[in-house]
Amino acid sequence: MTVLVTGGAGYIGSHMVLALTDAGEDVVVLDDFSTGFERLVSPKARIVRGDMGDQALLDRVIREHRIDAVAHFAAKIVVPESVADPLGYYLNNTVKARAVIEAAVRGGVPNFIFSSTAAVYGDAEEMPVTETTPAVPVSPYGRSKLMVEWMLADAAHAHGLNSLALRYFNVAGADPAGRSGQATQNATHLIKVAVQTALGLRPGMTVFGTDYPTPDGSCIRDYIHVSDLIDAHVAGLAHLRRGGAGGILNCAYGHGSSVLEVIDLVKKVSGVDFPVTLGERRPGDPARIVAAAERIRSTLGWRPRFDDLETIVTHALDWERRLLARDAA
Numbered sequence: 001m002t003v004l005v006t007g008g009a010g011y012i013g014s015h016m017v018l019a020l021t022d023a024g025e026d027v028v029v030l031d032d033f034s035t036g037f038e039r040l041v042s043p044k045a046r047i048v049r050g051d052m053g054d055q056a057l058l059d060r061v062i063r064e065h066r067i068d069a070v071a072h073f074a075a076k077i078v079v080p081e082s083v084a085d086p087l088g089y090y091l092n093n094t095v096k097a098r099a100v101i102e103a104a105v106r107g108g109v110p111n112f113i114f115s116s117t118a119a120v121y122g123d124a125e126e127m128p129v130t131e132t133t134p135a136v137p138v139s140p141y142g143r144s145k146l147m148v149e150w151m152l153a154d155a156a157h158a159h160g161l162n163s164l165a166l167r168y169f170n171v172a173g174a175d176p177a178g179r180s181g182q183a184t185q186n187a188t189h190l191i192k193v194a195v196q197t198a199l200g201l202r203p204g205m206t207v208f209g210t211d212y213p214t215p216d217g218s219c220i221r222d223y224i225h226v227s228d229l230i231d232a233h234v235a236g237l238a239h240l241r242r243g244g245a246g247g248i249l250n251c252a253y254g255h256g257s258s259v260l261e262v263i264d265l266v267k268k269v270s271g272v273d274f275p276v277t278l279g280e281r282r283p284g285d286p287a288r289i290v291a292a293a294e295r296i297r298s299t300l301g302w303r304p305r306f307d308d309l310e311t312i313v314t315h316a317l318d319w320e321r322r323l324l325a326r327d328a329a
Contacts, residue, residue: 002026004067006052007074009036014180015230017042028065040180053096058103069111070104078188079284082141093144105159111240112163118289120146128292131248139284162246164236169222169252173312174319181319194263195320198270207259209281218259220288222252225306235300252291253307269313
C-alpha cells in the first residue's frame with residue numbers, strides 16, 4: 001500500500017511525509033515546488049514533480065504506485081491574498097482538488113484525507129464551533145475549501161470514496177527533531193512572523209486590528225502544534241483503512257489565544273522585546289475562532305502531545321534558528 005501526498009514538500013505536507021515514512025509506509029509526493037522545498041521531504045519518499053491538476057500524471061502515479069490513499073495538502077492558504085485573487089484560489093484549491101478527487105475515483109483509491117480549514121466557519125455566531133456549526137465562510141479561501149468538502153461528500157455517496165476532511169485551526173511549531181518547519185521566508189503565519197521579528201529577520205511586525213470584540217481587542221485563534229495535527233492525520237488514515245466512516249472533524253485543542261498574547265509569549269521565550277505596530281483590520285479575518293474538539297478525540301482516539309503554546313513557540317524558534325544556521329553555513 002502506498003500513500004500519495006499532494007503538496008508533500010510544503011510545511012504541513014512534509015510533516016505528514018515524515019510521519020508516514022517513520023511508520024514504514026511507502027509514500028509518493030506530488031508537488032510542483034512552487035512554494036515547497038525538496039530538502040523538507042523525507043529521503044525515504046519518492047518525489048514526482050508536477051501539477052496536481054494534470055489528470056494524465058495523476059492517473060499514471062496512482063496506477064504505477066498502487067496508491068491506496070491520498071492525503072491532499074496542496075493549496076493556496078493566505079486569506080487576504082484570496083480576497084485579492086479569488087479566481088486564482090478557486091482554480092488552485094477547488095478546480096485542481098476536483099482533478100485529484102476524480103483521479104482517485106477513476107483509479108479505485110478507497111481512502112482520501114483532505115486538508116480543510118476553520119475558515120469555512122467564517123464569523124460563527126456560536127463558540128466554540130462544532131462540526132455541525134453552519135459553514136458560512138467570509139473569504140474566497142474558506143469558500144474554496146468548503147467546495148472541496150462538498151465534492152468529497154458527493155463522491156462518497158456516488159462512488160464510495162471514503163474521506164475525512166480535517167478542519168485545521170491555526171497550525172504552528174515545527175518537528176521537534178528539527179527535520180521540517182515553516183520554511184517560506186514571507187510566510188504570514190503569526191508565530192512565524194513574530195519569531196522572525198524576534199531574531200531580527202524582520203524590522204518589526206504589525207497586529208492587524210485591535211478593535212475586535214475580544215478581551216484585548218485582537219483576534220483569538222485556536223493554535224495547534226503541527227506534529228499533533230499530523231498525528232491526527234495518521235490516526236485518520238488508520239481509521240479509514242479499518243473501514244471507519246468518513247466525514248468532517250475539527251483539528252484543534254479547543255482553547256484560544258489572542259494575537260497580542262502570542263506576541264507577548266514570543267517576546268518572553270526569545271528574550272527579545274521587538275517592535276510591534278498596531279494596524280487596521282485585514283479583510284476576511286473573523287474576530288474569534290475556537291474549536292470544539294471532542295469529536296476527533298472520540299472518533300480517532302487522538303491525544304495531542306504538544307498542547308502548550310509555549311512549547312509551540314519554542315519549537316518554532318528552534319526551527320528558525322536552524323534555518324539561520326543553515327543559511328550562514
